[in-house]
Amino acid sequence: MPERRLVAAAAALAASLTGACALPQRVDGPPRVAQERSGHTVDREVYADLIRSMLDQGQYYAALAHVQQRRASGGGDRQALTYLEAEARRGLGQIAAADALYQNLLRSSLAGEAYHGLGLLHARTDPARSIGFLREAAKLRPTDADVRNDLGYALLMARRDREALHELATAVELAPESDKARNNLLLLMMVQGNETAVNRITREAMVPVETIAHLRQQARTLNTARTAPGGR
Template identity: 35%
Template sequence: MIGLLSLALGGCANLGPLGGNQVGQACSENLGQSVELQLNLAREMLDNGRAHAALANLDMLPQDSLEVRESRALALRRIGDPRALVEYRNLLNTCKAAEAHHGLGQIAMRGGNTVRAEEELGEAARLRPTDSAFRNDLGYALMRSGALERARFEFITAMELDDHDKLSATNLLSLLYLQDDDRQAKSLIQSVGLSADQVRAARDQADSLRPAAHAPVQPESVSYVDEPRDTPHADSMASAPAEARDAKLLVNAR
């Protein structure tokens, strides 16, 4: 189905003490069962929007673990803490480089720096080309900058990589509304089975992008894994150099 849509629409450096994985490769760590359980609990808290609680649990875990460091960076980003920038930059020369570029791209996008966001998200997608969230978020940055055809390619790629999550389809629908392509928009809604709320969110997003394509992403704009529920440090993050706060897409998806 998505294949037909595609036609219709036109379209580590070495680690420190933890091992020798190269940049972009999967990390391999033996954390032990108890640490794994605690880490999974912290990640579940992040998924449920409890970033402060997740951060407290992560503080109890080995701080030299790359998995812990990456989850900590995510938690800091979710609460709007500018320390997330440092955490992600420290992961750039590890096997978590893709996640680091992705996080930095989100922060840049949230600060309205679409050029930097495209660079960071593009590098994340290059390092991890089969990650649907990376491709989706790159598409969103491209859409905001006006590169609609490139954005469409990324959204369709994300849809084909993960046909269970409707966010890429919703973003693609926004793009079609931006192009005033109602015929293809209706076809997409029917083919993918988007809900009335998703259609409304796509239309609202398209309307918000028409007058000010380069306006800073609003606090409620998030994506797959990034869903900040509170931003106590929003003012300080907004003044961070080149990037600020944390971002991805659209509307609260989870």
């Protein structure tokens, strides 16, 4: 697809997603004016948003293909494309490749995003290292609710409940509309047996009964793992 047609398709897709409120997780500010370059109208932010929407929908192969297309056309911000490629490769389970790409960004303006990606990348295989990366991300992006939530969840899994509470409460206050952060805070309260807090949060947020039941099952599983011989 020629670049002009691809940009038009990207703009149409972005407009349809905005109208449907399908992807509220990312808000990058008002649309930027398209820039004239080599006789072609190229809106870098729209193209980047197209790739991000693919990542959000789990279309990692398509996102990677568009990153490669953008590089081949000579367009786009180099560091931003490196980050988007790292995200796509993380989603595809290409651990070594994603790690190398994130590492290349640690001295860039995207260091906070790169540390966050590294924390998520190593969450299952090396929890302690993952927490270290997420802490660095939180230092660089202290008002990023996703970073604080992911750090809080990692701390909860590591049985560091007091630290987890600080991060998850911060995430909820930064993004009150985030079901993910709220549910992780609820999970922590259930693990600790703080039913007063559980009842208050579920009542005020009108949490669906199905969600509450699912979180209680998770809490039981976590508590069983903690009390089992050799459990963390």
